[in-house]
Amino acid sequence: xxxxxxxxxxxxxxxxxxxxxxxxxxxxxxxxxxxxxxxxxxxxxxxxxxxxxxxxxxxxxxxxxxxxxxxxxxxxxxxxxxxxxxxxxxxxxxxxxxxxxxxxxxxxxxxxxxxxxxxxxxxxxxxxxxxxxxxxxxxxxxxxxxxxxxxxxxxxxxxxxxxxxxxxxxxxxxxxxxxxxxxxxxxxxxxxxxxxxxxxxxxxxxxxxxxxxxxxxxxxxxxxxxxxxxxxxxxxxxxxxxxxxxxxxxxxxxxxxxxxxxxxxxxxxxxxxxxxxxxxxxxxxxxxxxxxxxxxxxxxxxxxxxxxxxxxxxxxxxxxxxxxxxxxxxxxxxxxxxxxxxxxxxxxxxxxxxxxxxxxxxxxxxxxxxxxxxxxxxx
Numbered sequence: 152x153x154x155x156x157x158x159x160x161x162x163x164x165x166x167x168x169x170x171x172x173x174x175x176x177x178x179x180x181x182x183x184x185x186x187x188x189x190x191x192x193x194x195x196x197x198x199x200x201x202x203x204x205x206x207x208x209x210x211x212x213x214x215x216x217x218x219x220x221x222x223x224x225x226x227x228x229x230x231x232x233x234x235x236x237x238x239x240x241x242x243x244x245x246x247x248x249x250x251x252x253x254x255x256x257x258x259x260x261x262x263x264x265x266x267x268x269x270x271x272x273x274x275x276x277x278x279x280x281x282x283x284x285x286x287x288x289x290x291x292x293x294x295x296x297x298x299x300x301x302x303x304x305x306x307x308x309x310x311x312x313x314x315x316x317x318x319x320x321x322x323x324x325x326x327x328x329x330x331x332x333x334x335x336x337x338x339x340x341x342x343x344x345x346x347x348x349x350x351x352x353x354x355x356x357x358x359x360x361x362x363x364x365x366x367x368x369x370x371x372x373x374x375x376x377x378x379x380x381x382x383x384x385x386x387x388x389x390x391x392x393x394x395x396x397x398x399x400x401x402x403x404x405x406x407x408x409x410x411x412x413x414x415x416x417x418x419x420x421x422x423x424x425x426x427x428x429x430x431x432x433x434x435x436x437x438x439x440x441x442x443x444x445x446x447x448x449x450x451x452x453x454x455x456x457x458x459x460x461x462x463x464x465x466x467x468x469x470x471x472x473x474x475x476x477x478x479x480x481x482x483x484x485x486x487x488x489x490x491x492x493x494x495x496x497x498x499x500x501x502x503x504x505x506x507x508x509x510x511x512x513x514x515x516x517x518x519x520x521x522x523x524x525x526x527x528x529x530x
Contacts (some may be wrong), residue, residue, distance in 0.1 A: 157219065158183045158311050158343040159204060164213035166199050173199045175367045176212060181360075182369060183310075185338050188354035191364035192390065198315060200364075201347045205313050206230050217309055228257070233304035234313040238320065239296050241288045241303075248284035251275060251302045258307070274306040279334070294325045301333075305340070312337075314346040318353065330357050351391050355525045363387050384424065385511040388436040395479045396444075397435040399510065401427045411435055411510055415475025417453060423510035432513040439468065441507035442481040444499045454500040457480070457493055469493055471499060 161179035174196040181187055185295060189197035199523045202208040203215055206227035217231060219366055227234075233254070241250050247308055253270045255262055262270075274385040275281055288296060297317060314333075318326045336345045348354050354361050354377040362372045371383035382388040403410040409423035411433060421435055447467070462474065462485070469481045479501070485492065493499060498526035 160216040162214040187360045188346045189360035190354040195364040196367040232309040233309040237316040274302040421510040428493045433510040439480045439482040485501040
């Protein structure tokens with residue numbers, strides 16, 4: 152991808168703290184106008200990558216480029232980026248307008264007072280806080296404070312907006328509302344958003360591209376549905392969403408499609424990722440929503456007894472004890488008109504679509520130890 156179409160590039164970037172490698176050498180490219188989420192568990196390197204883009208950390212090796220320009224030795228305040236922190240970092244002794252205008256007052260050559268006032272008002276209107284300029288920070292709700300932090304970050308018109316778990320402090324309903332607002336705002340502005348989160352639902356629902364990290368390496372990068380439906384390895388399948396893992400061995404390998412014998416002796420077809428000769432041990436992933444529950448007729452060859460039920464309103468989750476396989480989690484839509492909730496103690500038959508099972512070699516249970524990750528976000 153040509154550099155002029157990119158906002159961010161990592162070229163062989165790594166970060167070490169003494170003997171600890173936080174980010175292994177990585178090549179990484181993000182096109183202009185993308186909304187990308189860096190997703191992974193604590194300590195995977197996602198925040199370190201974000202801080203290297205923002206200039207708060209310097210890479211041990213490699214180059215960070217923004218808009219095609221090498222950012223080596225360029226301090227944070229000179230970079231065409233702004234950052235929204237998890238705890239917002241608003242000035243409590245300033246009112247809302249002063250918080251938003253703070254960055255504009257640091258611009259050199261100085262802007263006129265009227266220009267600062269106009270751009271501050273525009274930024275507040277952008278985040279639906281017009282008329283809130285004179286309020287103190289402590290007079291605002293958590294969601295309003297988050298919008299002030301966004302307005303302050305956007306008022307300088309950055310090329311890239313960095314979001315470091317900005318919704319973590321919000322309650323679930325407000326977090327959902329702000330996810331929608333952030334999506335809409337990014338589309339309206341057309342600038343690149345880079346979101347760091349450990350919340351899988353947040354990453355999948357908000358971004359155009361998800362970058363899954365583990366152990367300082369990029370494990371998989373792709374569209375949200377690709378990450379969920381076609382995980383690259385067992386780690387991604389386990390980390391992104393819920394899944395059931397079943398032990399099995401390869402009976403026949405026909406390339407991407409294989410015949411797998413489960414621990415209870417049942418044979419199923421599965422998409423095999425990573426290869427595997429007959430007799431090789433595999434771990435089969437089955438998403439809970441892929442399981443269909445019915446009357447225990449015995450026709451499917453797979454059945455069990457419901458041990459637990461979690462009612463979630465529109466759906467219900469069932470923990471089903473299956474002989475020889477252990478406990479499987481299944482998700483079913485709830486039809487209130489039929490009152491079709493199954494209950495603990497009920498016997499059920501379990502079926503699934505032929506394309507649902509996804510098998511990984513047991514040796515792939517750990518993240519592949521690659522010394523270099525090379526990925527590119529496609530527009």
